[in-house]
Amino acid sequence: MSDLAIDTGNPELDKKAREWLKWDKNEKTLEEIKELTSHRDVATLKKLLLNRLLFGTAGLRGRMGAGYAQMNDLVIIQTSQGFGKYLTTVNPEAKTKGVVIGHDSRHNSHRFARLAAAAFLNAGVPVYLYGKIVPTPFVPFGINQLGAAAGVMVTASHNPKEDNGYKVYWENGAQIIPPHDTGIQKSIEENLVPWENAWDTERAMAHPEMSDPLEEISNKYFSMLASSMLDKDMNKASPLNFTVTSMHGVSHNYMVEAFSSCGFKPMIPVKEQMVPDPEFPTVKFPNPEEGKSALDLSFKTADENNSTVILANDPDADRLAVAEKQPSGQWKVLTGNEEGALFGWWAWFRSRQLTQHISPNDCYMVASTVSSKILRAIANKEGFHFVETLTGFKWMGNVSYDLLQKDKTVLFAFEEAIGFMNGSEVLDKDGVSAAMRLAEMATYLLKQNMTLTDKLHAIYKMYGYHTSNNSYYICHDQNVINKMFERMRNFTEPNTYPKSVGNGRFIIRDVRDLTTGYDSSQPNKQAVLPVSKSSQMITFSFANGCVLTLRTSGTEPKIKYYSEMCATPEQEDWAALKAELAELVEAVVQELMEPDKNGLIPRAD
Incomplete structure (x- = not known):
């Protein structure tokens, strides 16, 4: 398609479309934009080209597809160029220390990791690229072991199969925090034009400054695990049978090695989920945090193998769900x-x-x-x-x-x-x-x-006793979310928060708003914890001791709520405390979130 054929009636959009068609070398995503422009699908083009994925939870995460608003080859190249330029500017030693790059088993992760590696090499930064899929913890662990300047993990963790992500770590081995996120975002926007050799992953793989640290880091990691055990002889004698699922992700081989290193007899794998599969065919959501709905095959495997404890990793193996069989024969999934x-x-x-x-x-x-x-x-x-x-x-x-x-x-x-x-x-x-x-x-x-x-x-x-009541609602409309939280901030009149819920039964004693920085419990009314205007988060402290937080997710279209009530060791009526919390949470949800009015989709257990 020639430049002249692009005429959407929006000059800015036309410019972005021409830009994309000039820069993108991926046939699939290039064809997607060509198709949209030929059909003059202005609404979709605006959504994909006039918006850009921004750094959220220590990097990027989003749907895979064409356009600057999604995860794709060109966005990975631009992101890595911006990060590479920022890194070498604020830390010139990066040109000798290098970066660690790993990836999971999702669609495109292998390619994204190699495109990222090419960008860092083009920026003069040596690359330690894991040659195979690895758990996310191998990137921060590798940074510390190798003395690297930063790290990138290509993963969308437990998100749906259509998503992917780009997780960034600093030289201290921890995920980035402000001001690095905004600094990297600014640098990305200043380095959008693909550099020479940006698409040449074969050249990158043959580069003298490219190496694979997998064997070295694996040996050190499992040695660290083994030495951290309290009593390996006790582990060797353990009569417990542990059922383990990798949720179609990266962890199976690593968990086999971990069990061996720490002295345990071999684990019992959930065979249907032990081979990496980016389609996640046996689960609706590849997220063990969802509880029973994600663990059906684990229960079946455990029941068939006289196993009483289930260990479930998410697809990038940085999280762990646990279930234990009860005397009744039922399974308790621990929160x-x-x-x-x-x-x-x-x-x-x-x-x-x-x-x-x-x-x-x-x-x-x-x-x-x-x-x-x-x-x-x-x-x-x-x-x-x-x-x-x-x-x-x-x-x-x-x-x-x-x-x-x-x-x-x-x-x-x-x-x-x-x-x-x-x-x-x-x-x-x-x-x-x-x-x-x-x-x-x-x-x-x-x-x-x-x-x-x-x-x-x-x-x-x-x-x-500490009892929690946590869940979420799904909402894809950011305007609905913003209006909901603004209503809480201007409840009866401007700049007023709710004073109670449940027809006055549950009195709100204090409010902390980490979006605006307001905290009524502080003498100066200023929050102590850092404030983020880009995310919504309000905490209500009730007179009965309950603390409840409403917040938006940084990685998913969710409005989450978290609540907890605590008893003293002397208080024995746990059931009454749990029931009171459930009633309070229901009042908050109905009166402050108004799910029916706002069209929120509840968590599907």
Whole structure:
């Protein structure tokens, strides 16, 4: 199609269409834009070409397809050029330290990783490119082991099969945080024209500054896992049969090696899901956080193999879901907060066995603001420190790094979305190491004639019962989402928030709005945690002790809510507390979110 054939009636759009047709060398996406222009589909072209994927949760994530608003070869090239230019500007040592690049098993991930590698090499940055699919934690771990300046993981984690992503890490091994995200975005926009050799992946693979660190990093990672075990002899004698699913993702071979390295007998794989498959044929959503709907085949495999514990990784293996068979024969899928309680207790117990010489005053645990405060309750009683951060491991990883620079010990960090950081060798969530810690914990507890569920109840009896009620609604219309949150900020008149829900039954004591920076609980009414105007997040603290947060997802079209009520160790009526929380949450949803009026789609369990 010639330039002259493009005439949509919108000069800016015509310019972008010509630009795309000139720069894109991928036949499929090039043809998509050609087709749209020939049919003068102005609405779709505007959506794809006049908008650009912006850095969100430490990188990009979106639907694969043509246009600047989606994930494709050209966007990967432009993103990597911008990142490469920014990296060498703010950290000239990157030209000797290099970057680590990994990828998952999704459609296009292999190619995206190699196009990214070509861009960094063109920017004068050496590349450590994993030759095979790897778990996401291998990128931050590799950065620290190799002394690299940054890292990229091509993955969309647990998103639907149509999506892909580009996750960015800094030289400290943690995901990027401001101001790097805006700096990289600006640099991308300044380096949109593909550089010479940008599309030549064969040249990149043969480049002298390109190397594959997989064998070295694998050996170091599994050696680290093995040495982190409390008692490998105990593990070898474990009578437990662990059923493991990789959810059609990258983890199967790595989990086989992890079980061997840590002394356990071979795991029982969910065979239908152990081979990487970007189509995710056996699950509606490849997300073990969805619970029972994603674990049907795991239950079946476990039941057939006399297995009582299920370990489920998401497709890029940075998260871990856990289920345990109950005496009734039913399966209990632990929530992320319940896992967090168990991991937190286990981290503290292990530290007292392994590092008694370290004072509790120098020990820390970290959790995001929407996660359970069970770690705070344990910390208050045991004498170590608890730190709360904004949502996401980019914040927890960077806070942990800062603590390590002060010679502090970071024992554990978690987010309720089944993300766990055990120790500080990987400053990000890691589903492989979490699985090993869980297997070790379950084995130890069995020796004490306890199950995971038994221990969870014991933790609540000792530190106080913590009950959560978390879920989400799907909404694809950003205008609906914005109006919903603006209504909460101007509830009865401008700049007023709701004072109660449930016909006055549940009184709202304080409001923290991390979109605007308002916090009624602070003397100056200014929030302590960082503020982000690009995302919606409001927290309501109720007079009955409930804390409830409404926020938008950074990676999916979801409005999420998180709530928790905590009892003292002396309070025994857990059922009443749970029922009260359920009633409060329902009142918030109906009165503040108004799902029926706004056309929100509820989570489908």
